[in-house]
Amino acid sequence: MFFELVQTDYDFIIIGAGAAGLMLADALGSDPYFKDKTVLLLDKDAKKTNDRTWCFWEKNAGDFDKIIYKSWSQIEFSGENYKADHEITPYSYKMLRGLDFYNSYLHRIRSYGNITFSQALVVDITDNKNHVTVTSENGSFHAKKVFNSTFDYKSFYKQSKYPVLQQHFIGWFIKSDKAVFNPEKATFMDFSIPQMGNTRFMYVLPFSETEGLVEYTLFSPSVLPEEAYESAIKEYIEEKLECTKYEIIEKERGNIPMTCFNFSANNSDNILHIGIAGGWAKPSTGYTFMSTNRKIKELVVFLKRNKPLHTFNSKDRYWYYDLLLLDILYEDNSKGRRIFESLFKGSSPQLIFKFLDEDTNLKEDLQIISSCPKTYFINALLKRLF
Numbered sequence: 001m002f003f004e005l006v007q008t009d010y011d012f013i014i015i016g017a018g019a020a021g022l023m024l025a026d027a028l029g030s031d032p033y034f035k036d037k038t039v040l041l042l043d044k045d046a047k048k049t050n051d052r053t054w055c056f057w058e059k060n061a062g063d064f065d066k067i068i069y070k071s072w073s074q075i076e077f078s079g080e081n082y083k084a085d086h087e088i089t090p091y092s093y094k095m096l097r098g099l100d101f102y103n104s105y106l107h108r109i110r111s112y113g114n115i116t117f118s119q120a121l122v123v124d125i126t127d128n129k130n131h132v133t134v135t136s137e138n139g140s141f142h143a144k145k146v147f148n149s150t151f152d153y154k155s156f157y158k159q160s161k162y163p164v165l166q167q168h169f170i171g172w173f174i175k176s177d178k179a180v181f182n183p184e185k186a187t188f189m190d191f192s193i194p195q196m197g198n199t200r201f202m203y204v205l206p207f208s209e210t211e212g213l214v215e216y217t218l219f220s221p222s223v224l225p226e227e228a229y230e231s232a233i234k235e236y237i238e239e240k241l242e243c244t245k246y247e248i249i250e251k252e253r254g255n256i257p258m259t260c261f262n263f264s265a266n267n268s269d270n271i272l273h274i275g276i277a278g279g280w281a282k283p284s285t286g287y288t289f290m291s292t293n294r295k296i297k298e299l300v301v302f303l304k305r306n307k308p309l310h311t312f313n314s315k316d317r318y319w320y321y322d323l324l325l326l327d328i329l330y331e332d333n334s335k336g337r338r339i340f341e342s343l344f345k346g347s348s349p350q351l352i353f354k355f356l357d358e359d360t361n362l363k364e365d366l367q368i369i370s371s372c373p374k375t376y377f378i379n380a381l382l383k384r385l386f
């Protein structure tokens with residue numbers, strides 16, 4: 001839908017109508033404080049395809065419950081020599097389909113009189129200090145503040161201070177001719193597969209006894225050829241799920257940066273990077289969806305204070321924990337299985353979720369840290385210090 005927008009000046013421009021852009025647009029549109037602010041939301045895509053599946057854990061009811069596709073109260077973790085099913089109450093592991101999120105949020109956003117959504121590829125963003133010019137293939141626009149969720153791995157190339165791993169994966173949505181899944185239990189991480197010198201695991205989301213998502217995931221520096229993911233998925237379905245007759249209904253693929261890179265350096269008084277581009281993906285896990293939900297709530301409060309945008313993000317102790325894990329996995333990528341296996345053996349999933357939500361106290365941090373192989377972390381810490 002390319003059309004010329006008559007208005008070219010806005011208070012806020014949001015670039016990208018993905019998770020972060022849509023959550024921000026909705027938060028601004030639904031808050032009466034911003035009712036006099038004009039907002040332009042730009043995306044190169046119409047957001048009409050189901051291009052991803054989002055999962056997150058949450059206690060009790062939450063903001064996305066109306067569009068949740070499936071949730072689980074049990075998860076399985078498997079390592080090399082350890083396998084356990086865990087009840088995760090009071091948490092649930094919730095899943096939503098990308099398309100349901102886009103449809104629901106775009107529908108709401110269209111009802112706000114002060115927000116315009118336009119499909120346009122952004123080709124340049126220029127900070128003129130007192131305003132920002134956003135140039136798109138559909139014209140140029142100006143705003144007092146710009147929120148940019150477009151991300152490019154090239155932003156990391158200029159630095160070597162922080163290792164960059166990728167969480168890269170391909171998943172198949174399959175339908176089998178017999179019951180192969182337990183729909184009550186999601187496989188959070190199955191490390192019982194060949195590691196080949198990396199951190200590799202299977203992630204399985206069962207929707208019914210015959211339908212589910214089987215995803216081959218790595219936390220490693222470089223992506224693999226497509227056949228490598230696909231042959232591993234095929235082997236897993238045949239050998240672990242003991243299923244040879246199935247149909248592939250849909251596929252998804254992804255690549256999420258895992259790094260403690262200083263994303264804030266890309267921000268200025270009037271431009272803030274949000275979502276993955278803002279460093280809101282948890283460096284040690286790639287989980288981004290719920291952290292983005294939390295960050296957007298903080299951002300709305302922050303915007304009401306009218307402070308320079310580059311002062312929004314801050315570092316805390318979890319950033320250092322993530323950095324040490326990434327240092328270890330970057331130096332020897334095969335150590336991931338042992339670390340995650342020790343973690344799940346030594347701590348409850350409830351405590352692990354709380355820690356990954358960055359909500360633990362120091363005593364709980366120590367409990368988590370002491371369940372991991374200590375020499376790995378001490379050596380990584382010493383290398384960072386000296």
Ligand SMILES: Cc1cc2nc3c(=O)[nH]c(=O)nc-3n(C[C@H](O)[C@H](O)[C@H](O)COP(=O)(O)OP(=O)(O)OC[C@H]3O[C@@H](n4cnc5c(N)ncnc54)[C@H](O)[C@@H]3O)c2cc1C
Nearest residue numbers: 016018019020043044052054055122254275276287288289
């Ligand atoms: C397949 C997949 C599965 C994932 N699963 C999970 C999960 O289970 N849990 C979790 O927490 N995280 C998950 N993630 C990670 C993360 O939550 C998502 O990547 C999430 O979409 C990130 O939100 P974002 O707003 O930063 O980026 P995006 O949602 O990718 O949004 C960026 C938007 O910018 C647009 N855009 C890009 N360039 C331009 C341009 N030049 N001009 C205009 N528009 C542009 C894109 O079209 C896109 O709509 C997953 C990622 C993928 C890819």
